[in-house]
Structures are given as C-alpha cells and as structure tokens.
Amino acid sequence: MKKIKIITGCTLVSVGIIFALELLQVLNEHDNGFKRIFNQKALELITSFPLNSGGYYFAGTSSNHVYLANSFYKQALVETDYAITHLAYLQIRVKLPEKLFLPYERTLIDSNDIFITEGISPVMIRQSLYGDSDGVTLPVKSHFNLMVPLSKTSFIVRRYDSVLQQNILEKIKMADFAAIEKRFVLSREGNGFFSTDGSLLFDQYSGMICYVYRYRNEIDFLDPDLDLIYTSRSIDTIKTPELGLEKINSEGMITFSVPPKYVNKFAALSNKYLLIESGLKASNENAHVFAHEFIMDLYDNRTGQYLYSFYISSFHDEKIQNFVLSDSTILVLYENYLCAYRIK
Secondary structure: OHHHHHHHHHHHHHHHHHHHHHHHHHHOOOOOOOOOOEOHHHEEEEEEEEOOOOOEEEEEEOOOOEEEEEOOOOOEEEEEOOOOOOEEEEEOOOOOOOOOOHHHOEEEEEOOEEEEEEOOOOEEEEEEOOOOOOOEEOOOOOOOOEEEEOOOOEEEEEEEEOOOOEEEEEEEEEOOOEEEEEEEEOOOOOOOOOOOOEEEEEOOOOOOEEEEEOOOOEEEEEOOOOOEEEEEEOOOOOOOOOOEEEEEOOOOEEEEEEOOOOOEEEEEEOOOEEEEEEOOOOOOOOHHHHHHOEEEEEEEOOOOOEEEEEEEOOEOOEOOOEEEEOOOEEEEEOOOEEEEEEEO
16 A cells, blocks of 8 residues: 555656646746846757657766666667767666566666666666676665666665655665665755755766755755765745645645746756756746747856856757756757757
8 A cells, every 4th residue: 555655646746747847838937036148159969860769768878878768668778979979779688577666667877787776666676788687686675766876886866754754865885785874865945855856966977966956946066975065056046946735635645736836847967067957937038939948057066156058949849858968068868859969
C-alpha cells in the first residue's frame, strides 16, 4: 500500500506539472519586476540530427561524449559529442529485475559506467558501458527521487525525509553496503516537497554540484562532499514559491490546485557556466516573442553573476525537451531531433 501511494503521488505530480506547463506562458507574461540583457548573437546553430524515435532523454556526459537513453526502448542508448560530429546507437545488455517500476526507471551514464536506477523499489544496477555482463546490483536501501553518480560507488541522491517532511540531498557510498557520508538539507519555503523541488546538476570537470530551485530564484552551489560553497539568486524576483496546493484526502496526497508559477524550468551546468531556461517574462521582453521562444539565462558558476540572455527557437515545430552544456556548446534535445548550438 505504501508503494502504491508513492506511485500515485508521483503520477499526480507529473500530471500537475504537464498541466501547468501548458498554461505557464499565459500566467507568466505579466511584468515580473526584472530586466534582461539580451545577446542573441551569442548563439549559432552548428548542426542538427534526426533521431530514430521519440522518448529520448539525456543520460549523462563525459569530457568527450554525450549519452541519450530512451523511456520507451529501455535498452537503447545513443552516443554522440557536443557538436554531433558522430552518432552511434548502442545497446544496454543489463537484464532488468522483475520488481522494477518501469515508468520511473532512469538510465544514467558516468564516464564508462551505466547505472540503471529506480527510486521507488529502490533499485540501482551498475554495468561497464562496453561490458557484456548482467551488471552489479548496488545495495541501495532508501527511496530517492533524483540521483547523480560521482564515481562507481559514490552518488548524490535527493530523497524525501519523512521526519523533516521535505526533500534533502545525501552523499552515499555504496560498496558492500550503503553508507550515508554527508547530508544537505535543502532550504524550505512552505511545503517541504514542492518548495524544495528543483534540478540537481553535477559537473565532472570542476566537481561542482548545483541545485536550482524550480519555483523560486534560489541556487545552491556545493562541493562533492555537499559542503555549501555559496548561494546565489537568478535574476527574477520570486523568493517565495507562488503555489496553490490541495490535499486529496482519499490518497493522503498533496497536489496543485492551480498551475504554479515556474521560475527555473530546466538547467544545465558546465565548468564555467550555469544555463537556466526561465519561466518568467522580463519587463523589457516582448510578450509575443516570450510566448513562442524559449528564454535562456546564462550565469558565471564561479560567482553566480548573471551574464546575459538569449532565445532558442522550436525546431520543426517541436519544443525543447531538455539540454546539456559545455563551455562552448549547448546540445538541445527536441522530441525527434538533436541540435548543437555554439556559444560565441
């Protein structure tokens, strides 16, 4: 029964998010009390590539490669680079356990290792990227809702702490058993689940971890041991989440009663930069352009200083699904296309 409630809650949240994104542009086109510095010449399309199907998502990056996994075809994997100079279709040979809740399974890549993860059961399997074995099942014990690998045995997870009643980050070492090495309590403004929701990012080159809060303008920069380096703000003025919530008594769950105001929709981190797709229109921004383009804000991740903004357009009428970042390139995933843009 406990797992059923967890799954139902995740489904309600997912439906609420999809519904909210459809209405987001209408709700956020008013003056939000800040201005942007626009530098549209900073972006140049390098190349594009059609994918063989939809359902892809970014599974991980290395210094030279970017990997995409597929939500529908669990064993499909695509390897490319930031400029899409090559593209190879690979196959994951790990046998998935029967108890896996497939809608919540995610494949993650760290250097030469594949991690099959699912935070409800929970399950975590590691296999060499180019190996043929069935993989090694890691001794994960606690539920989690986000995870990034730091190495073969070290991970940062986000999980809901039932005592604190909010999301927290934990650094976990997995060898013969799972050991919590460090904990970071995310700052909370209101509801402990929704107000602490956000993007968990890790840059392998610098070792920096970044947590970008989704419904307010807070950004935490941490080292690999989850020690806080500094906290910064995105350029908008939303310090407290503007959320309408209601409780579904029959399920004991809380969900959105009205679409929320998204502040930071998606984000990506590189050695030098933090790139955020914003959900808010600036006061010096054209409402029509804002409604039809995707606005990106670029920050210096060493200081948190805002640099400038630019738009990324839809591609063949397809919306942006997500993106990853290097110091000179943005790789953008659409539903059926992969596009590389150069940051000048």
